[in-house]
Amino acid sequence: MKLRLSGKIIASFSLIIIFSFISFGVNLKLSSDVNRDTEYLTKSEAIIRNSAKIHKSILEMQSNFRGYLLTENKSFLDPYYSSIKEMSGLVDEQRKLISDSPAQVARFNDIQILHNQWLKYANALIEAKFKQIDPKIISSEYEMLFEQKLRKEFGKKMTDEISNKFKEFDKTEYRVRKGRRAKLSESIAIAKQVTMLLAIITISVGVLSAFYITHIIIKRIKSMVVLADNISKGRFETIVDIEKDELSQLSDSLNVMSEKLKKSFSELDNYAYVVSHDLKVPLRGIYNLAHWMEEDYGNELSPEMHKYLDKLKGRVERMESLINGLLEYSKIGRTSQPLEEVNMNELLADIIDSTVPEDFEVRLSNNLPVIFTERLRIQQVFSNLISNAVKYKGNKSGLITITSKEVPDGFEFTVEDNGVGISPEYHNKIFGLFQTLREKHEVESTGIGLSIVKKIIEDNKGSIRVVSNEGEGASFIFKWPAIKVVMPV
């Protein structure tokens, strides 16, 4: 089964949430264990505390009882009786606390039985003592009891037995408390470990799924970025998408776009060919007709007609130049040229050879580089700039100076002439399509050359500017990003 992108995202979130719930549940269980063990421990401690209190009360009763018998001072009896009252509350509480341990209940019962026996014995003696010291009553009951019980250490045996029973009870409870304390610290340790483990698992699952999802999304997007980049460079490819998820729509659209662009670009190429062919054929016909009229009827034509035929031919040639220029202009940026090693010195020498007349002087700087670039494009730029320099020659003898300077990412070239120059108000205009500062009858000046130059340079991510004043020549300075080729020494 193939999960779509949102499915994957939801699945990983659900996984994290499930893990969070599991750790929440486990923590709840563990903390209730800890609570329970804490409660047990507290209970044990309360039992021990109560036991001590009860024992203490009993001991106090015993000592008060003895004190009274010895001193016959009734003040000993007040705490004796209040202890009895006090005890009943403590005993009830203790019974509740130990109710879940039958062994301790049995011990406690023993203690209570013994204590009750002792109370009976003590109460009998106290009553006898009352009678003995009451002058109105003559009784030998005390003496009798004294001889029968006290002298035979009847009471002491009982109190010793109670103390022993208490020792036994406390010892047992100490043991219980120790066990419960160990259990509490154990459950705390388990809670700590399990919580830590679950947190680590949850965090790992979260981090891993985040990485996974980021990875798959980035992978998909990257392929599309590459495609878009290729499209912008005129390579109309498509990407194969086997994922079929939410991003497929985007990649499908990109593919469709690429194909449509490819189609319309080929249509445009076809259109350009049709324009160049079908517009030029009738033009050539007109030109031929004018030529034949001159050739065949030259003698019969008036000078005026010769002049008009010349102008006709001139306009037809201009029309052809316009068509050629437009074609050239429309091709820039659509067809990418191969990058190759270009020796600027040789390239410029070739251009100068074919475009600059003999009466011009051309100065080339001696540090012209060898660069790695599109040969045709840099050649078009220099051809246009140099032929402009030739076209707009001034009154002085023509001089063209070409220099280069290394700048970050490329070179800055300058083509300087001493021709007619351009007034600053036209500096922005001259790079526009069909903008020429010459009159319309000029054959060569179609106003497209500098537009081509600018478009080529900007297509190559460079820039061009002009420095000129009317009558002072012109300098065209352009930046041409390119890699310098270092020649081996």
Place this chain on the structure above:
Amino acid sequence: MKEISILLIEDDELDVISFERALKKINLPIILYTAFNGIEALELLRGKQRISIPDIIVLDLNMPKMNGGEFLAELRKDSTFNDVKIFIMTTSNEDRDRSRGDEFGVTGYIIKPLNFNENTKRNVSMDNFMHFQIMKMVGDQLN
């Protein structure tokens, strides 16, 4: 001197005129037949009032009714025309058209100049071009 016959199949009237003007200047015994498309040419070659088999056929590719390629396909069905030298003369410089010509075993592929700007600079008029091409075509026949 042996007479040479040429059949020019060309839809552009001005190119036909240019061809005729060039022939006139050459002043050789050449008979020219012209057709404006493939159908007219086939009529001339196979119709009731047919001409004798020409030595040379000069053929434009882009023509109405029946273009150069279709004409060649039709012509190659009949072996009687196997010895005719065929020259394609077109403005198309496309590889597709060139290889089509090679398939049909044409003798030459001539590209008509479109940029007369450059031609006038070099003082090459259409007539001069035709003149040069005709001389090349008939050169073998004369020797």
